[in-house]
Amino acid sequence: MRGTVIIGGGQAGFQTAVSLRAEGYSEPIAIVGEEAHLPYQRPPLSKGMLTGKQQERHAVLRPADFYVAQRIDLITGTRVESLDPASCSVSLAGGQRLEYDSLVLATGARNRLLPGAERALYLRTLGEAAEARARIAVAASIAVIGGGFIGLEVAAAARTLGKPVTVIEAAPRLMARVLAPVVSEYFRQRHEEHGVRILLNASVERIEKDEVVLVDGTRVPAELLIVGIGVAPNVELASSAGLDVANGICVDEHLRTVDPRIFAIGDCAEYENVYAGVRLRLESVQNAVDQAVSVAQAIVGRGTAYDSVPWFWSDQFDIRMQMAGIGTGFDQVVTRGDLESRKFSVFYYRGGELKAIDSLNCPAEHLLARKIIAARASISPEQAADESFDLRTAIS
Ligand code: FAD
Numbered sequence: 001m002r003g004t005v006i007i008g009g010g011q012a013g014f015q016t017a018v019s020l021r022a023e024g025y026s027e028p029i030a031i032v033g034e035e036a037h038l039p040y041q042r043p044p045l046s047k048g049m050l051t052g053k054q055q056e057r058h059a060v061l062r063p064a065d066f067y068v069a070q071r072i073d074l075i076t077g078t079r080v081e082s083l084d085p086a087s088c089s090v091s092l093a094g095g096q097r098l099e100y101d102s103l104v105l106a107t108g109a110r111n112r113l114l115p116g117a118e119r120a121l122y123l124r125t126l127g128e129a130a131e132a133r134a135r136i137a138v139a140a141s142i143a144v145i146g147g148g149f150i151g152l153e154v155a156a157a158a159r160t161l162g163k164p165v166t167v168i169e170a171a172p173r174l175m176a177r178v179l180a181p182v183v184s185e186y187f188r189q190r191h192e193e194h195g196v197r198i199l200l201n202a203s204v205e206r207i208e209k210d211e212v213v214l215v216d217g218t219r220v221p222a223e224l225l226i227v228g229i230g231v232a233p234n235v236e237l238a239s240s241a242g243l244d245v246a247n248g249i250c251v252d253e254h255l256r257t258v259d260p261r262i263f264a265i266g267d268c269a270e271y272e273n274v275y276a277g278v279r280l281r282l283e284s285v286q287n288a289v290d291q292a293v294s295v296a297q298a299i300v301g302r303g304t305a306y307d308s309v310p311w312f313w314s315d316q317f318d319i320r321m322q323m324a325g326i327g328t329g330f331d332q333v334v335t336r337g338d339l340e341s342r343k344f345s346v347f348y349y350r351g352g353e354l355k356a357i358d359s360l361n362c363p364a365e366h367l368l369a370r371k372i373i374a375a376r377a378s379i380s381p382e383q384a385a386d387e388s389f390d391l392r393t394a395i396s
Contacts, residue, residue: 001028001030001073001098001099002027002028002088002099002100002101003027003028003029003030003100003101003102004016004017004020004025004027004028004029004030004100004101004102004103004104004299005030005032005090005098005100005102005103005104006029006030006031006032006103006104006106007032007080007083007090007103007104007105007106007107007237008031008032008033008034008105008106008107008108008234008266008268009031009032009033009034009035009038009039009074009076010033010039010042010106010108010266010267010288011039011041011042011061011266011285011288011289011292012104012106012108012265012266012267012288012289012291012292013031013033013039013104013106013266013292014031014039014061014062014292015288015289015292015293016104016106016265016292016295016296017029017031017067017070017072018062018070018292019292019293019295019296019297020296020299020300021070021071021072022296023296023297023299023300023302024300025296025299025300027101028071028073029070029071029072029073030072030073030074030075030098031067031072031073031074031075032075032078032079032080032090032092032098033074033075033076033077033078034077034078034079034080035076035077035125035126036076036077037060037076037126038060038061038062038063038064038074038076039060039061039062039074040056040059040060040061040126041059041061041285042059042124043285043313044058044059044129045059045123045124045125045126045128045129046123046129046149046150046153046154046157047153047157047315049129049130049133050129050132050133050136050154050157050158050161051157051160051161052133056126056130059126075092078092078093078094078096079092079093080092080093080237081093082237082240082241083103083237083238083240083241083262084241085241085242085243085259085261085262087099088100088101088103088261090103100261101261102261102262102263102299103261103262103263104262104263104264104265104292104295105237105238105249105257105262105263105264105265105268105269106264106265106266106268106288106292107233107234107235107237107238107268108233108234108266108267108268109231109232109233109234109267109268109283110124110231110232110234111123111124111227111228111229111230111231111232112229112230112231112232113227114145114204114227114229116204116206116207117145117204117207117225117227119207119225120145120207120225120226120227121135121224121225121226121227122226122227122228123150123154123226123228124231132154132226135224136157136158136161136163136224137161139158139163139223139224140164140221140223141163141164141166141210141221141222141223141224142155142158142163142164142165142166142222142223142224142225142226143165143166143167143168143212143220143221143222143224143225143226144158144165144166144167144168144226144227144228145168145204145212145225145226145227145228145229146167146168146169146227146228146229146230147167147168147169147171147174147175147198147200148174148175148177148228148229148230149175149228149314150228151167151169151226151227151228151229152167152174152175152187152191152314152316153314153315153316154226154228155167155191155196155316156191156194156196156315156316156317159191159194159195159196159317160194160317164195164197164221165195165196165197166196166197166198166199166220166221166222167191167196167197167198167199168199168202168204168212168214168220169198169199169200169201169202170201170202170203170204171200171201172200172201173185173188173200174187174188174191174198174200175187177328178323178327178328179327179358180327180330180333180346180348180358181333182333182335182339182346183321183346183358183360186339186360187316187319188200190316190317190319191316191317194317199214199218199220202214202215202216202218203215203216207222207225210222210223212225231267231283233247233248233249233267233268233269233270233281234268235248235249235268238257238264238268243257243258243259243262243264244257244258246270246279247270247279247280247281248264248267248268248269248270248281249264249268249269249270250264250270250271250279251263251264251265251269251270251271252271252272253271253272253305253306253307254294254298254303254304254305254306255269255271255291255294255295255298255306256298263295263298263299265288265291265292265294265295266287266288266291266292267281267282267283267287267288268281269281269291271291271306273310273326274307275309275310275325275326275355275373276326276328276329276355280326282310284310284311284312285312286308286310286311286312287308287310290306290308291306291308294306294308309324309325309370309373309374310324310325310326311323311324311325311366311370318361319342319360319361320360320361320363321358321359321360322358322359322362322363322366322369323356323357323358323359324356324357324359324366324369324370324372324373325348325354325355325356325357325369325373326355326356327348327355327356327358329350329355330348330349330350330355330356331349331350331351332348332349332350332352332381333346333347333348333349334346334347334349334381334384334385335347335385336365336384336385336386336387337362337387342360342361343360343361343362344359344360344362345357345358345359345360345362345365345366345369346358346360347379347381347384347385349381353376354372354373354376354377354378354379354384355373356373357369357372357373365391368391368392368395371395372391372394372395375394375395377394377395378394379391379394
């Protein structure tokens with residue numbers, strides 16, 4: 001076959017195939033995915049699937065007959081072992097070889113492993129979520145290493161089930177990589193209010209059978225240990241094929257690698273983000289979906305430079321936080337709304353320019369935030385903080 005071969009059957013790979021057909025692409029499409037499941041979305045894995053509110057069927061993106069109807073050749077449980085750009089072909093485990101006109105690398109990322117934590121659970125796949133759910137149900141004590149989004153979502157889910165949970169975070173505050181101190185502190189208070197024990201500036205000395213021992217001697221009960229300390233992009237296939245790789249597979253503004261027939265998207269791709277003004281790699285559903293749509297358009301010859309507004313969400317207890325833009329490197333932060341009301345937004349500025357907005361339990365303000373960031377609207381910190389200032393006027 002030729003046509004388009006997509007490596008990776010996650011959010012980005014799935015969406016590429018769907019968008020190609022929506023764009024009227026009639027050539028063959030194959031998705032080769034290492035996981036044995038139908039393509040599924042990952043957000044429920046650290047949220048509803050742990051509490052039992054959601055089942056595997058809620059995560060699966062489309063039933064098997066969808067792929068047949070759309071003439072998408074879905075090859076699951078099979079790894080692409082090598083890529084040969086010279087002959088425009090990939091080799092699958094088992095020996096099958098597929099030729100392509102266009103190739104999309106949507107290989108995602110894998111969990112970073114904590115040395116010495118062999119008994120720990122990690123959370124990336126449906127199988128891991130099912131195991132975490134079963135083990136949380138019977139665990140007398142749970143320690144979560146990593147106070148990032150996934151660690152905190154897991155802690156919230158386990159606490160919702162009434163389990164004693166401790167979060168061990170090496171940094172001085174939660175989700176410090178992306179959030180302003182005011183938001184980190186807000187989440188710390190909400191977690192503690194729900195009975196989660198939060199340990200900051202906490203370095204792990206060693207992992208024992210039922211405990212985690214910290215450098216300061218604190219012993220944390222950990223019959224079940226869950227680790228969420230970030231991910232590493234799956235770039236090996238690209239690098240061994242001679243494609244450029246940095247903190248991800250390097251692509252241009254059309255999401256093309258140095259080989260014009262090969263694209264890379266989603267968690268595995270590093271690109272120039274026009275809102276941040278730097279090259280970066282994002283790990284979000286928005287990024288995976290919008291980049292897939294953009295690549296499908298490029299493949300059918302209707303491509304434009306990729307410039308979607310980054311956005312993300314996280315659910316912890318009764319808090320839905322939605323982020324628009326890229327706030328890293330901020331030098332000023334203002335809050336709009338009253339933290340006590342538990343509905344507010346935080347505006348991130350760099351050099352006087354609005355870069356990002358986090359909205360907590362304010363879904364309408366988040367939708368507006370995406371438009372504000374897309375329009376690069378000028379809103380001063382004073383206006384942002386003033387609730388009588390109508391944000392809509394900034395984009396009208
Ligand atoms: P992936 O979903 O990782 O898919 C890549 C696929 O490629 C994998 O199935 C992998 O096995 C396969 N693969 C890799 N190499 C090969 C190969 N050589 N051959 C064949 N197949 C291969 N984002 C949000 O915006 N909001 C959330 O609330 C949120 N919650 C999340 C919760 C969890 C537990 C996790 C893990 C992620 C969450 N994310 C969330 C992030 C979001 O799910 C990811 O950014 C998104 O799934 C990225 O999609 P992707 O297709 O790039 O990568």
